[in-house]
Amino acid sequence: MDKVLNQEEIDAMVRVARGAQAGATSPAQQVVQPWDIRQAGQIGSEQMRAINQLHEVFARNLTASVGAYLGIAFDCSLVSAEHLTYREFLQRLPETPYLASCDLLPVGAVSVLQFDLSVAFPVIDLLLGGEGKGGDLGREITEIEEQILESVMRIICRELQTSWQAIGLEFKFGQRQTVAHAERLMVPEEKNLCLSLEVKMEETRGTLNLAVPAIVSNALLRKISADLSYQRPRSPVEARRRIEKRLLDASFRVELSTPDLPLFLQDLADLTPGAVLSFPRSPFAPADLAVDGVRLCSAMPVRVNSRRAARVLSLELIPTPAGEL
Secondary structure, three states, rough: OOOOOHHHHHHHHHHHHHHHHHHHHHHOOOOOOOOOOOOOOOOOOHHHHHHHHHHEEEHHHHHHHHHHOOOOOOOEEEEEEEEEEHHHHHHHHOOOOOEEEEEEEOOOOEEEEEEHHHHHHOOOHHHOOOOOOOOOOOOOOOHHHHHHHHHHHHHHHHHHHHHOOOHEEEEEEEEEEHHHHHOOOOOOEEOOOOOEEEEEEOOOOEEEEEEHHHHHHHHHHHHHHHHHHOOOOOHHHHHHHHHHHHHHHOOOOOOEOOOOOOOOOOHHHHHOOOOOOOOOOOOOEEEEEEOOEEEEEEEEEEEEEEEEEEEEEEEEOOOOOOOOO
């Protein structure tokens, strides 16, 4: 006797069949991972070398200009150039930093400058006529000291503008910023070009740090990449093809002649207008086609419409006699 299935058993069998069919035909499950566009655009090794060279020149120029302004030995050198998030940049700042904003024109962006108080206080003391002694590093800079230090910050902005002139960027000093307000100047997780420079003044030393937003640093990176692609050394094959391509548009002096024809001196002495010289050579013998005095191949003189021409007979190079260039 055949077994009669109830509705629940039928539904269960259908679900099992559908599950087996779906498992046989469905593709492998894909793993999807989120991608943060702000993490893109890492600096390549060649770009990093170019950035370091650019800001090493900036450090030397800053050494000369600030040293001349203060009238003392002022040494500035590049320590590092990195691609960091703005949050990472702020986390590296000292507990009591001097922060200032710098307007970047005409893009309308803002960069952040940080100057160690261990160097800022001696600079302020020098500008006030002192000997460059340091102050209490645990206190904030006063408004008067802030205005005095502003002159040095403007020199820094001027030298930065000179270094970044390749992209037509203007660095304009903005104002001193508190840490709380500086945190809102850029997106915390956005990558920035962060520069760190060491400053030495007689018996003191400190750091000067700069964070440039990605919208500006990427423009510099594109400019550097374009320059690197133009200046990148070519392989021997590429160099040869490049030379060959340029030579295709060059012009050379070409001559179709029959050299080494012996004549008696008496025949040359009896030359008169209208005279005909008979050469000891068949009129059907090929001539030599020479390019800039160098024999190239054999050819026959012919005429194409109203122009003289040469029909090449062989592409085999004609050996050059010894002593002939």
